[in-house]
Amino acid sequence: MRYFMLDRVTEFTKGISACGIKNITLTDDILHDHFPDYPVFPGAMLIEAMAQLGGFLLEMSVNTKDSIRRALLAQIDKAKFHNLAEPGDQLLLSAELDERIDDAAKVNITVHCGDTKIANAKLTFVLKPIESEKIHAQRRYCYRLWTKKLIPAQEIF
Numbered sequence: 001m002r003y004f005m006l007d008r009v010t011e012f013t014k015g016i017s018a019c020g021i022k023n024i025t026l027t028d029d030i031l032h033d034h035f036p037d038y039p040v041f042p043g044a045m046l047i048e049a050m051a052q053l054g055g056f057l058l059e060m061s062v063n064t065k066d067s068i069r070r071a072l073l074a075q076i077d078k079a080k081f082h083n084l085a086e087p088g089d090q091l092l093l094s095a096e097l098d099e100r101i102d103d104a105a106k107v108n109i110t111v112h113c114g115d116t117k118i119a120n121a122k123l124t125f126v127l128k129p130i131e132s133e134k135i136h137a138q139r140r141y142c143y144r145l146w147t148k149k150l151i152p153a154q155e156i157f
Contacts, residue, residue: 005049006093009056009146012154015097018057020146022049022091031087041085046111046119047076053095054107054123056143061097062127063157068136074104075124082117089113103127 011019024031024041031039055071062069085091091111098106104126111118130136136157143156 003045003048004142004145005045005052006056006146009053009143009150012057012060012147012150015061017094017096018053018060019095020049020053020056020093022093024085024087024089024091026087028087039087041089041091043079043081043119046081046085046091047079047121049091049093050095050109050111050119050121051123051125053093054109055125056146057095057097057107058105058125058127059139060143060154060156065157068129068157069103069127070130070135070139071105071125072128073123074126077106077122077124079119079121081119083113085111085113085118091118098122 005022006020007023009018009020030042030045034040034042051073058071091113093109093111095107095109098108104124106122106124108122110120140156147154
């Protein structure tokens with residue numbers, strides 16, 4: 001994963017929900033071009049942050065040592081952007097598992113900055129077995145970073 005859109009996962013309830021944080025700072029390269037005199041965090045990056053939290057929720061909910069599947073974003077429904085995210089904002093993301101059908105799932109995700117709603121969407125993921133130890137190692141590394149302060153510690157596959 002080239003872009004880490006989450007800084008931390010703050011809550012996780014297996015098969016139900018996850019919450020996370022994304023801090024918007026001027027060190028986010030995209031802000032220097034979007035826009036030079038008025039930096040705002042792009043909607044596409046907000047969707048990516050939502051997808052990373054939704055994928056985390058699903059993978060941590062369904063994977064076991066004997067069966068590892070990765071969540072792949074398949075569809076974006078009802079995405080709405082209500083307000084802008086700017087440098088200095090701390091975005092609070094909340095993901096709730098909406099529906100699970102065989103090897104697919106729908107996740108409702110909202111993004112707030114304080115009491116202000118920034119965005120929301122319903123994302124559909126497919127769960128696929130992927131034969132790549134590089135991908136599995138990368139996800140384990142990322143998920144360990146995101147969850148290092150969660151109590152109890154999460155088993156990561």
